Amino acid sequence: MAQIRAGIGGWDFAPWRDTFYPKDVPIKKQLEYASAQVTSIEINGTFYRSAKPEHFASWAEKTPDDFIFSVKATRYATNRKVLAEAGESIERFMQSGLTELGDKLGPILWQLAATKKFDADDIEAFFKLLPPKLGKRKLQHVLDARHDSFLNDDYLKLARKHKVATVITDSPKFPHFEDITGEFVYARLMDAQSDIETGYSKPALKQWSKQAKDWQQQAKSGQVYVYFINGAKERAPAAAQHFLSLL
Numbered sequence: 745m746a747q748i749r750a751g752i753g754g755w756d757f758a759p760w761r762d763t764f765y766p767k768d769v770p771i772k773k774q775l776e777y778a779s780a781q782v783t784s785i786e787i788n789g790t791f792y793r794s795a796k797p798e799h800f801a802s803w804a805e806k807t808p809d810d811f812i813f814s815v816k817a818t819r820y821a822t823n824r825k826v827l828a829e830a831g832e833s834i835e836r837f838m839q840s841g842l843t844e845l846g847d848k849l850g851p852i853l854w855q856l857a858a859t860k861k862f863d864a865d866d867i868e869a870f871f872k873l874l875p876p877k878l879g880k881r882k883l884q885h886v887l888d889a890r891h892d893s894f895l896n897d898d899y900l901k902l903a904r905k906h907k908v909a910t911v912i913t914d915s916p917k918f919p920h921f922e923d924i925t926g927e928f929v930y931a932r933l934m935d936a937q938s939d940i941e942t943g944y945s946k947p948a949l950k951q952w953s954k955q956a957k958d959w960q961q962q963a964k965s966g967q968v969y970v971y972f973i974n975g976a977k978e979r980a981p982a983a984a985q986h987f988l989s990l991l
Contacts, residue, residue: 797841
C-alpha cells in the first residue's frame, strides 16, 4: 500500500522523558505512547544484541494495528571486512524471532561500518545472501552505505539489480545518495539542531515533506519511510510529529 511513514529510532531514550513523554507515562508504557504519536519506529537495539521471539511478540502486541517497525540487523553481519562471509550471521538474525512482528515487519536495515569501502564483488555476494522472503512474507532490505566510495554507478546498478534500497541521509558525516535503488525509499534524517524545538525549522520540514511526496511518486511500491534519528535526538519526536502533520 502506497504510504509515507515517519518516526524515530527506538523508544527508550532518557531525555525524551522531558521533551516527549508525559510525566504520567511509565517506562513500560513508552512504546504504547510513542507508537500512537508516530507511524513507524526503527528498532536499533537489535544491531548490538539479539532480541528474542518474545520481545518481538511483545512489541507487536503493544502497537496499533497499522503500525510498522523497521529493524536494524545485527552488526555481526555487517561490521566485517568480508561481507560475503556473513551468511551464518544473517541466518541467525533472520531466525531470531522477526516473524513475531507479523504484518508490522517493515524494512530490514543493514548498516555498514563507515570504513567499509565499495567492492563490487563483495557487495554483490552480500546482496545474494539477503533472503527475499521470511516464510511467505516478502522482505524489504535497505543498505546504509557510509563510505563515499559507494557513490558510483556500479554500486547503484548492483543495488537496483538486487532491489536493495539505499539509505538517504542529510548527515554531514556520510555520503548523500539521491538515487532510488529499491522499490521503496528509506531516509534517515540526522542533522537536527537542539536549539530548534522541532529539530528542523518549519520551512525545512515542509521541504522534507514535499521531498517525501516526490519519492512516493517515484518509488515502485509508493512506500516511503522517514526517520528522524541521531543528531539532536531529544528533538526527534517533535520533528517526526510536525513532519507527519504536514502530510
